[in-house]
Amino acid sequence: MRYAAIAAACVSSEGIYTLDxxxxxxxxxxxxxxxxxxxVHTRESQVRQEFDQEFIQELAQSxxxxxxxxxxxxxxxxxxxxxxxxxxxxRAGKIAKLKEVPVAIMEADDRRVLEVAMVENLKRKDLxxxxxxxxxxxxxxxxxxxxxxxxxxxxxxKGNHVRDILLAGKxxxxxxxxxxxxxxxxxxxxxxxKGTRKAILEAQESGDLAKDVHKTxxxxxxxxxxxQAARPKIVHAIARSGxxxxxxxxxxxxxxxxxxxxxxxxxxxxxPERDYKAVVSYMKQEKAGGRRPVLKTVVQGDIKIWNxxxxxxxxxxxxxxxLSPSKCRG
Numbered sequence: 001m002r003y004a005a006i007a008a009a010c011v012s013s014e015g016i017y018t019l020d021x022x023x024x025x026x027x028x029x030x031x032x033x034x035x036x037x038x039x040v041h042t043r044e045s046q047v048r049q050e051f052d053q054e055f056i057q058e059l060a061q062s063x064x065x066x067x068x069x070x071x072x073x074x075x076x077x078x079x080x081x082x083x084x085x086x087x088x089x090x091r092a093g094k095i096a097k098l099k100e101v102p103v104a105i106m107e108a109d110d111r112r113v114l115e116v117a118m119v120e121n122l123k124r125k126d127l128x129x130x131x132x133x134x135x136x137x138x139x140x141x142x143x144x145x146x147x148x149x150x151x152x153x154x155x156x157x158k159g160n161h162v163r164d165i166l167l168a169g170k171x172x173x174x175x176x177x178x179x180x181x182x183x184x185x186x187x188x189x190x191x192x193x194k195g196t197r198k199a200i201l202e203a204q205e206s207g208d209l210a211k212d213v214h215k216t217x218x219x220x221x222x223x224x225x226x227x228q229a230a231r232p233k234i235v236h237a238i239a240r241s242g243x244x245x246x247x248x249x250x251x252x253x254x255x256x257x258x259x260x261x262x263x264x265x266x267x268x269x270x271x272p273e274r275d276y277k278a279v280v281s282y283m284k285q286e287k288a289g290g291r292r293p294v295l296k297t298v299v300q301g302d303i304k305i306w307n308x309x310x311x312x313x314x315x316x317x318x319x320x321x322x323l324s325p326s327k328c329r330g
Contacts, residue, residue, distance in 0.1 A: 133169030226252035
């Protein structure tokens, strides 16, 4: 029972928590033994889908020196053993040319297997967000859990967190969002439209926009003030045109189209600061009054001239209102 004692007391170089923690978390019994490495094989629906080869090489060197400290969790399948959790240790053991490996054999159905794999992997910091989303989606889709809280209790998280993970996973799959985007980032912008979500995440992946949830939350709040058609251009302005968040907030209040966003960004670059602020102030004032002057005309012309023109048109409109309908025909 040497490995049973080690498993109860040791945390491996991979950073997982003890096997006793896994055992108690999901209520499964385990038998510890040493088996030929060739009898151990991977499971198709493993939680982890990507492996850091550099890390595995380093782990292999550690295993050559100290051996595998924490057994690989497996279940019996046919004449061999299927990996439930610990595939990185198994891969590193192959590189280290081990003939035998320590295993913790559990008896469990597919639901329990997935639960154990998730509990073990959720305690690791290097598991990708999309990998967690896919695994938790599979668990929820099994129909074995009635509520998000039920599944949350197995995973040791709150039910609303499970709901957020499921939403992020759906958006990532349906909209083909970047794998490098975190689950939290996707849920932060989930209330925005599809095109705006894509614009934000692509700007982050290209390095033009910081992967900062706090800043992105503020950007999302500003974008909600703008019509949907103008939002991606505002994201572009923040990411590539050096527009500050407070300036983007003003643009969101004024611009109605993506063309107007471009016009405002260009005006910010070309006009003296005082003139640009005058344009912004004037457009806000007119919009508050229910009027929509042509932005391009305001930017390129003189606001006083535009005001005179607008007042003339409004004056003529008011004069016409005084006439009887019969005189207004034609």
